[in-house]
Amino acid sequence: MLxxxxxxxxxxxxxxxxxxxxxxxxxxxxxxxxxxxxxGTGIFxxxxxxxxxxxxxxxxxxxxxxxxxxxxxxxxxxLASMIPVAGSAYTYTYGVLGEGMAWVVGWALVLEYAxxxxxxxxxxxxxxxxxxxxxxxxxxxxLQSGPMNGGAFNLLAFLVALTITVLLLVGTSKSAKVxxxxxxxxxxxxxxxxxVTIPAVKDTNFEPFLPNGWGSPMxxxxxxxxxxxxFFAYIGFDAVSTAAEETKNPNRNIxxxxxxxxxxxxxxxxxxxxxxxxxxxxxPMMGPNGVAFQPGTPxxxxxxQGSQALVCSKEALAHVMRVLGFQSMGNWIGIAAALxxxxxxxxxxxxxxxxxxxxxRDGLLPARLSNIHPRFHTPHILTMITGAFVSLxxxxxxxxxxxxxTNSGTxxxxxxxxxxxxxxxxxxxxxxxxxxxxLVWIVCPLAVLGCLLLFLNLSAFTIxxxxxxxxxxxxxxxxxxxxxxxxxxxxEPG
Numbered sequence: 319m320l321x322x323x324x325x326x327x328x329x330x331x332x333x334x335x336x337x338x339x340x341x342x343x344x345x346x347x348x349x350x351x352x353x354x355x356x357x358g359t360g361i362f363x364x365x366x367x368x369x370x371x372x373x374x375x376x377x378x379x380x381x382x383x384x385x386x387x388x389x390x391x392x393x394x395x396x397l398a399s400m401i402p403v404a405g406s407a408y409t410y411t412y413g414v415l416g417e418g419m420a421w422v423v424g425w426a427l428v429l430e431y432a433x434x435x436x437x438x439x440x441x442x443x444x445x446x447x448x449x450x451x452x453x454x455x456x457x458x459x460x461l462q463s464g465p466m467n468g469g470a471f472n473l474l475a476f477l478v479a480l481t482i483t484v485l486l487l488v489g490t491s492k493s494a495k496v497x498x499x500x501x502x503x504x505x506x507x508x509x510x511x512x513x514v515t516i517p518a519v520k521d522t523n524f525e526p527f528l529p530n531g532w533g534s535p536m537x538x539x540x541x542x543x544x545x546x547x548x549f550f551a552y553i554g555f556d557a558v559s560t561a562a563e564e565t566k567n568p569n570r571n572i573x574x575x576x577x578x579x580x581x582x583x584x585x586x587x588x589x590x591x592x593x594x595x596x597x598x599x600x601x602p603m604m605g606p607n608g609v610a611f612q613p614g615t616p617x618x619x620x621x622x623q624g625s626q627a628l629v630c631s632k633e634a635l636a637h638v639m640r641v642l643g644f645q646s647m648g649n650w651i652g653i654a655a656a657l658x659x660x661x662x663x664x665x666x667x668x669x670x671x672x673x674x675x676x677x678x679r680d681g682l683l684p685a686r687l688s689n690i691h692p693r694f695h696t697p698h699i700l701t702m703i704t705g706a707f708v709s710l711x712x713x714x715x716x717x718x719x720x721x722x723x724t725n726s727g728t729x730x731x732x733x734x735x736x737x738x739x740x741x742x743x744x745x746x747x748x749x750x751x752x753x754x755x756x757l758v759w760i761v762c763p764l765a766v767l768g769c770l771l772l773f774l775n776l777s778a779f780t781i782x783x784x785x786x787x788x789x790x791x792x793x794x795x796x797x798x799x800x801x802x803x804x805x806x807x808x809x810e811p812g
Contacts, residue, residue, distance in 0.1 A: 383548050417805060
């Protein structure tokens with residue numbers, strides 16, 4: 319049943335033209351959007367979590383995650399150039415595997431975008447709270463983190479998500495211009511970090527290199543566990559494909575945005591992680607049984623009380639600067655993160671609203687949700703609803719849990735995209751492909767296997783949460799979308 323109701327690709331394109339968004343984004347804007355969505359909490363915050371899981375071996379984790387993400391990017395680029403409409407993996411799956419699987423993918427993308435926006439908001443609040451604390455004007459402790467992290471309500475994370483929501487209501491082009499400025503701030507900050515830390519690298523800080531080994535399935539610890547978590551540092555490049563319907567010359571510009579943004583970010587990540595690990599070390603906090611604590615747990619929080627270890631920091635890169643004696647530069651890194659991380663929240667909420675917009679246009683969600691604001695030309699209802707939920711996620715949950723749950727949905731979506739590319743190569747070989755995935759019968763199977771490997775190395779809690787969320791999604795689909803589908807009922811809006 320899930321594989322029925324396949325929507326022809328030509329019909330997908332025609333539907334998009336009937337209720338379309340304005341094409342206004344070029345290749346540079348798209349690449350900057352991708353860089354803005356990718357560089358964020360993953361490198362600024364989750365470096366500490368990766369160190370707790372893998373120690374210096376986090377560098378291998380960055381490489382593994384980059385390879386898997388790069389393989390998926392090649393698949394994304396082919397489908398995005400073939401089907402340049404909003405909706406990302408949801409739309410692609412609809413045209414290849416059918417409506418039911420498309421719904422499951424779209425539902426999983428809520429984890430990638432909305433939950434990710436919450437995670438980045440929490441990461442931003444860590445840097446902002448750190449700056450305020452160093453200035454002696456910090457908020458009360460119970461307002462600096464959520465209830466699972468020793469607080470009650472993460473006020474700053476809540477407020478930044480709401481602010482970004484308002485910005486997105488104003489319009490895509492305006493938010494893209496703001497995003498470009500914030501991307502520049504992040505690049506400058508990371509470049510400064512690299513120049514300061516690499517000369518301070520010491521060989522002894524890399525020993526032992528694999529304190530937790532390679533890890534085990536559903537264990538969440540070790541190099542593979544770190545790779546599964548640090549994958550969060552790379553997601554966001556596919557947010558470029560959600561902007562396909564608002565892109566000038568998408569057949570050319572979408573592949574440029576996807577591949578270009580991923581390549582830029584990979585180089586920076588490897589240099590930053592090498593500098594962080596080599597300059598001050600990143601050995602994990604171990605329990606009395608010799609096993610590393612899981613990040614984001616009360617036991618880990620207790621072990622980190624009063625510790626200056628990198629793995630305990632909520633503002634990892636600023637912390638490295640301060641430990642090296644560059645107090646002022648550490649503060650500037652914190653300021654850069656506080657200024658720039660909201661751009662990632664912006665892209666995540668943006669991507670989520672465009673996916674919901676497409677699902678609503680297909681009849682799987684109420685049509686009113688896809689209404690376009692008469693003045694700002696944005697899906698304002700979806701933006702407000704998404705922003706409200708993101709704000710609550712950010713206020714109540716810790717960054718590590720949100721990031722891992724995000725990864726589960728992302729990895730599933732990437733697998734479906736790679737499968738879709740292979741199916742279309744067989745079923746529609748004659749369809750024009752402005753960008754063709756090279757060595758498709760090697761790249762796409764490796765992408766599927768890589769995503770599956772990382773998925774299985776998430777924690778048992780995260781994997782369980784993913785399947786519970788998927789089950790809820792199927793209930794929603796069969797109670798509403800299955801009956802209201804425009805494809806099934808022949809009720810495509812004119």
